[in-house]
Structure formats: C-alpha cells, structure tokens
Amino acid sequence: MKKNVFALVSSVAVLGAALAGCAGGQQATTDPKPAEGTTGQQPAAPAEKKPQVLKLNLHSEPPTADPGISEDTTSAAIIRATFDGLTRVDASQQPVMSVAESYELSEDMLTYTFKLKDTKWANGEPVTAHDFEYAWKRALDPNTASNYAYQLYYVKNGEAFNKGTASRDDVGVKALDDKTLEVKLENPTPFFLELTAFPTYFPVNKKLVESNPKWAAEASTHMGNGPFKMETWEHKSKLVLVKNENYWDKDTVKLDRIEFAMVEDENTELSMFENGEIDWAGSPTSSLPTDAIPALKEQKKITTQAIAGTYWYKFNTEKPPFNNVKIRKAFAYSIDRQSLIDNILQTGQLPAMGAVPPSMALKPDGFFKDNDVETAKKLLDEGMKELGITKLPPITLSYNTSEAHQKIAAAIQDQWKKNLGVEVKLENKEWKVYLEDMHQGNYQIGRLGWLGDFNDPINFLEMYKDKDGGNNDTRWEHPKFKELLNQSATEPDPAKRKQILLEAETILMDEMPVAPIYFYTNSWVQKENVKGVVIGGLGDVDWKWASVE
Structure with missing residues (x-):
C-alpha cells in the first residue's frame, strides 16, 4: 500500500512478546454445587464475558x-x-x-x-x-x-x-x-x-x-x-x-x-506497553525506540520479521544540485548502510544496493557498493564541474517526525560531512504535512519508504514511470525506462519479463533519483494474550481474525 511508510521498522513483520498474562474474563465460572443430598443454593448463572478490547498506538x-x-x-x-x-x-x-x-x-x-x-x-x-x-x-x-x-x-x-x-x-x-x-x-x-x-x-x-x-x-x-x-x-x-x-x-x-x-514518541509508547496501557508496541503502526532494542532482544521480548519493503531517500531532480546525476550518485554511494544497521536499526535489516527487495530481487548482489567513498568523491567533483560550481548550495535533508528517522538522518548527515565535506541541514515535519510537501516538491532530499502492494518487481519500479505519477516525488522520468515497463506488461514469458525489468532497474539505479538505504524488517512487542493478528509479508496488518484471550 502506499507504502510511503512512516515507521522506521515498519510497511511487514511480526513481533511476539511474552509479557502480562490473560486480561481476564473469557472463561465463564459458576459457584460450586452443594454436596449431594444437601439443599444448598442454586448455582450462579455464568458470568458475562468481558468485551474483547485490543489497545494499540498509531504513531x-x-x-x-x-x-x-x-x-x-x-x-x-x-x-x-x-x-x-x-x-x-x-x-x-x-x-x-x-x-x-x-x-x-x-x-x-x-x-x-x-x-x-x-x-x-x-x-x-x-x-x-x-x-x-x-x-x-x-x-x-x-x-x-x-x-x-x-x-x-x-x-x-x-x-x-x-x-x-x-x-x-x-x-x-x-x-x-x-x-x-x-x-x-x-x-x-x-x-x-x-x-x-x-x-x-x-x-x-x-x-x-x-x-x-x-x-x-x-x-x-x-x-x-x-x-x-x-x-x-x-x-x-x-x-x-x-x-x-x-x-x-x-x-x-x-x-x-x-x-x-x-503518541509520536516511541519511548512513551513502549512505557505505555510496559504499564499495561496498550497491548502492542512497535510495527506495523509505529516503531520501537532504537535504544531499547538490545534489551528487548536480550529479554526475548521482541519479534522481528523481514518484509518486502525498501527505505530510501528521494532526490528532487528538478532542483540544483540534484538535477545532476553524478551528484545524486555521490550522495548515495557515500552512505555507510551497514553501520546504520549495526548501530541504530539493530533488527536484521539488509543494506539496500538496489530498489527491489530480496523477496523479488532482480539482481541480488545489487548495483553499487556500500560506503564507496572514493567513487563518491570523484563523482561529486565531476558533477560540480558539470554544473559550473565550486561550492554546493545549502542542502536540506527532510524526514517525518520519528526518533529513528532522526537518528538515521543525523548519522548520514555526519557521513556526508566526513566523506564528502558537505554540510547538510536536517528538517522534520509531522507526517501528513511532510507527505504533502514531498508530493509538492518542497524538499531537496526526503525520506520515504515503500512496502510492496504485491510481490512483483513492477510494484517498486512503476511509481517512477511518469514524471507526474502519483508517488513519483523525484520528478524524474526516463523514456527507455518507461518503454521497458510498458514492454514488461505484455511479455508472457516470465524469464524474458524478468530480464526486461532488470534492464529497467539498472537504468533507475544508474540515474539514481532515489538512494536505497535498507530493506525493512518489522519489529514489535505484544502481550501474550493477543492472538491472531495477521501481519503480511508486504507489511500490511489485518485485525479481522485477532482476539484478546
């Protein structure tokens, strides 16, 4: 679904945690019967079942x-x-x-x-x-x-x-x-x-x-x-x-x-869970505080599941300096994804070296190297010469309000300063406002994510088919890329179709309107008496079959 996911560890995994016992009231009880031969009182009527109420947080x-x-x-x-x-x-x-x-x-x-x-x-x-x-x-x-x-x-x-x-x-x-x-x-x-x-x-x-x-x-x-x-x-x-x-x-x-x-604050949400105010904390409607993850893992309270989703930074390709492909690639190549996973995310994410996630990958080894600083510096110099500038204009990295997004942005801000010598300003906004600004092109670099609507690579590529497409905030368009996607729609041979889509993703990654960062996992904690919540491999959640026992 769109899966401009707001959560850090979101758009499809399941975390099952063992806290708190049953929240009472599901088993009817009666008073004991009088001993045989006595005239004791009649048994009490079965107690009414308590309503089943599931308490959650939307970030x-x-x-x-x-x-x-x-x-x-x-x-x-x-x-x-x-x-x-x-x-x-x-x-x-x-x-x-x-x-x-x-x-x-x-x-x-x-x-x-x-x-x-x-x-x-x-x-x-x-x-x-x-x-x-x-x-x-x-x-x-x-x-x-x-x-x-x-x-x-x-x-x-x-x-x-x-x-x-x-x-x-x-x-x-x-x-x-x-x-x-x-x-x-x-x-x-x-x-x-x-x-x-x-x-x-x-x-x-x-x-x-x-x-x-x-x-x-x-x-x-x-x-x-x-x-x-x-x-x-x-x-x-x-x-x-x-x-x-x-x-x-x-x-x-x-x-x-x-x-x-x-509640936007992840630490407050986790406290609400520990205090019994909510039955579930974290994905898929929010995220867990990154500082709490090591302890939750040690206590075996956290559930993590890989999902078909990609966390990426989008470039506004209509505004300098990101109208230059070499500068876009320089910023993308100089990110140390593995360090973000090891030090911030901590729940088994994979570095994203392409747009399409592992469950449907067209090129599993990816299209570029993680933390390729040497190539990034060379591309930055070449891109600035092509634009005729000796100094980059002010750069702003935008993200929606979230502890995890802030930590990732701050870490990448430091990496860009260290690796490229670039000063980057951070800017955060409330989700609804942020999403609208992205769609209106009111950004330079902006964080978004995408969770698959169905398990096919076309779903991660088609949003960039048209410059004015509903989810293409980059304003990027490429005639050959568009032609390949149209061709894939009519190709009946699965192997040939896969090759067509691979060629399309190769163009996308060569042009780099988006910088993939990592492939999602969902992580959460839940009360033991919460059963039947369906969290799909694409990051969606369905409470139709859920119960609180």
Missing part, C-alpha cells in the same frame, strides 16, 4: 480514511479494518474470496466476472457491484487526484481515463447487475486477485460520497463495509473502532473494540 494521525485516496500504511491499517474488497488476503498470505462469492476468468485471461455475496454497508444498506464500479472510476478520475490511481491501470483504459484520453465509460469495469461485476484488463495480470484485496480497489458508498465530500474525515460520517466501523476519531489524540454487526463474516470477528492512542 501519527492517519492522513485519510478514504480508500480511494489512501497512500500510506497508517491510513491503510484503518481502511483494511473498516472496508472489505472483492478478495482479502488471509493468514496464509493468499487472496481468498471476500465480498466476491466466486469469479470466472476468460480463456484469454483478460476478463474477470465476479459474483458478489449478499453483504452490507455498516448502516445496513446492500453493497452492490455498482459500488465497486463507482469506486474504481472515482479513484481513476483525475479530479479525485488519487496518488494511487496508477494501481488501477491494469484495468482496460484505466490509464487513458486518468490521463484524459478516454472517458469514464471506456474504463473496463462494469456492474452488469447488483451482484455481477465485469472487469476487463489491459493485459493478463497474474496478481490481479491480490490487487482486488488492496484499498484502492475497495468499494465506497456512492450516495454518501456524493452527498458529503468530507465523509471520510470524521467518525460520525465515515462508513465502510469491513469487520469494524469507526466509533470515535478525536484527531491527533484517539481513534476507536468497534465490531461491525452488519459485516457479512461477523461471526469470525472476535474483537469488540480496537482503541488507538496517537
């Missing part, structure tokens, strides 16, 4: 709860809890039918016909195929300005409509009736059932959306069709979800409530 305010414009992991966590798609990824990491009851795929693999179950919105109204058609076309509509619109380009004429060269009616999604959705694709897409489990493909209620443009901004007007519904949203303070009694699979949902605090 920051979700920028949105609207699946059509969602682009980050914080928003996606709330949206996955409150919405449901045609498919849903289960605990085994496979897409299974959810709102869809079944589907048929044409022989040419270009047309899906989905049959829908009888499901409802949280207010009891039926969810129909028309809601899906409306939602997909809404996300593609250029007026919606969805940064994830390109995720729907697999649908016939999706890209053309988004770019103004086709009409809404030309888009290959159509409700044949209330319970039948026909989807025509541009090309065979083997991972399409994974995509239909992604927030951009979720339905929205047309009547609500058109009657209230701000419907997703408050709990009182928010409405989904998922396992939970929003009860409270005190902005930047608290968010509460409660079980949705109109959910089609409500009998599977064990939690009665999910209560989120919104």
